[in-house]
Structure formats: structure tokens, C-alpha cells
Amino acid sequence: xxxxxxxxxxxxxxxxxxxxxxxxxxxxxxxxxxxxxxxxxxxxxxxxxxxxxxxxxxxxxxxxxxxxxxxxxxxxxxxxxxxxxxxxxxxxxxxxxxxxxxxxxxxxxxxxxxxxxxxxxxxxxxxxxxxxxxxxxxxxxxxxxxxxxxxxxxxxxxxxxxxxxx
Amino acid sequence: xxxxxxxxxxxxxxxxxxxxxxxxxxxxxxxxxxxxxxxxxxxxxxxxxxxxxxxxxxxxxxxxxxxxxxxxxxxxxxxx
Numbered sequence: 606x607x608x609x610x611x612x613x614x615x616x617x618x619x620x621x622x623x624x625x626x627x628x629x630x631x632x633x634x635x636x637x638x639x640x641x642x643x644x645x646x647x648x649x650x651x652x653x654x655x656x657x658x659x660x661x662x663x664x665x666x667x668x669x670x671x672x673x674x675x676x677x678x679x680x681x682x683x684x685x686x687x688x689x690x691x692x693x694x695x696x697x698x699x700x701x702x703x704x705x706x707x708x709x710x711x712x713x714x715x716x717x718x719x720x721x722x723x724x725x726x727x728x729x730x731x732x733x734x735x736x737x738x739x740x741x742x743x744x745x746x747x748x749x750x751x752x753x754x755x756x757x758x759x760x761x762x763x764x765x766x767x768x769x770x771x
Numbered sequence: 772x773x774x775x776x777x778x779x780x781x782x783x784x785x786x787x788x789x790x791x792x793x794x795x796x797x798x799x800x801x802x803x804x805x806x807x808x809x810x811x812x813x814x815x816x817x818x819x820x821x822x823x824x825x826x827x828x829x830x831x832x833x834x835x836x837x838x839x840x841x842x843x844x845x846x847x848x849x850x851x
Contacts, residue, residue, distance in 0.1 A: 636777050671835040692818070759822070
């Protein structure tokens with residue numbers, strides 16, 4: 606089942622919130638002693654703040670931990686700027702999100718095949734909401750399996766369940 | 772060499788409602804830099820977050836910045 610969570614993700618954000626997040630990221634990069642620029646773009650209904658430049662790769666971190674932390678903080682700053690608005694900006698660096706999406710889709714397909722073959726439930730490692738969405742989408746029309754999310758907060762993970770043929 | 776003090780001060784001031792109440796102090800212990808962060812009582816939730824999510828993000832950014840130079844930095848959020 607696709608959890609198209611976070612309905613706020615589809616609402617256009619106040620430009621002031623985007624500016625605040627953008628300035629915050631730029632200042633953070635400077636404070637970190639790194640060299641990268643922030644560019645804002647709209648992509649598939651999301652506002653993406655992309656860090657690019659010589660040091661952008663240092664802002665990703667192992668499995669994206671650093672870019673995810675920067676994204677969380679930038680969203681807190683944006684939400685603070687426009688009271689009552691829960692911001693859901695995407696922060697990216699060096700095209701990491703697209704690469705990660707491809708990796709996750711491939712992994713999901715492989716796990717789907719294994720699930721069908723072995724007929725056993727597969728529990729994935731915890732993933733953030735957007736990455737869970739990628740996995741759900743990758744397996745939405747995959748014959749013979751169903752996906753479900755379980756657990757709370759940062760422990761929320763996807764269960765791939767084998768479905769008997771009708 | 773990046774200054775962990777400046778990073779924490781910038782991050783904390785960006786998150787809270789009362790930036791002027793942000794106080795950051797730096798000391799060293801067993802070869803690690805220890806940063807103590809104090810904010811206005813109403814702002815404590817802003818730097819800690821639900822289930823400590825925001826505090827964890829602060830520590831992640833801080834260690835990404837200091838890892839390059841091999842510094843070890845600990846961040847304590849102090850509630851007075």
C-alpha cells in the first residue's frame with residue numbers, strides 16, 4: 606500500500622520560507638568551512654534546494670546522513686519563518702537523491718523477486734518517508750508482493766509480503 | 772580548521788525564536804572538544820525536536836564538518 610504521507614508536501618511553499626532555508630544552508634556551508642552554492646528549483650511538485658560546487662560531495666555523508674540532517678534543519682528554519690506551515694523542502698547535493706532513488710528502486714525489485722521466490726516476508730532497514738515512497742512505488746505493480754510500512758518515526762520500515770496468486 | 776563553536780552558534784540561532792538567548796561555550800575533555808549549548812527555556816524543544824531528531828541532526832552536521840580535520844567534538848544541550 607502506498608503511503609503518500611505528508612499531504613503538506615503537495616502545497617506550494619511561501620517564497621519567504623524557501624529564501625530563509627536557502628540562506629540558512631548557504632551560511633551553514635560557510636560555517637562548515639566548505640565551498641558549495643545553493644540553487645532552488647521546482648521538480649515534480651517538490652521544491653528542491655540543491656547544493657553544488659567543489660565540496661558538495663562532502664555534504665552527502667554515509668547513506669545520506671549529512672544531507673538528511675541538513676534537510677531536517679532547513680525545514681525547521683523554513684517552518685519557523687512562516688508560522689503554521691510545515692515545510693517539506695527537499696535538500697540535495699551533487700545529484701544524490703536521484704542516485705539514491707535508482708539504488709532503492711533496483712534494491713526493491715531484487716527484494717521483490719526474492720520475496721516471491723522464497724515465499725517469505727522481507728523486512729527492510731528503516732528508511733525516511735520519501736525513500737519509503739520510492740520503494741512502495743517500485744513495487745506497486747510488482748506481481749506477487751504487497752508492501753506495508755510499520756514502526757514509528759525513524760524506526761519506520763517497509764515489509765515486503767508475498768501474495769498468493771489469485 | 773573549522774570552528775565547532777561557530778557552527779553550533781549559527782545552527783542554534785537559526786532554529787530558535789530567541790537567538791540572543793543562545794549561549795555556546797567550548798571546553799576540552801580527553802582530547803575532544805566539548806560544546807555546551809544553552810537556549811531560552813521555551814526554545815529547548817526547537818533544538819531537541821521530537822524524539823531528539825533535531826539534536827541528532829545538529830550532531831550529524833557538526834561531525835561532518837569536523838571529521839575532515841580529525842577533530843572529535845561532543846555537543847551537549849544543557850537545560851539550566
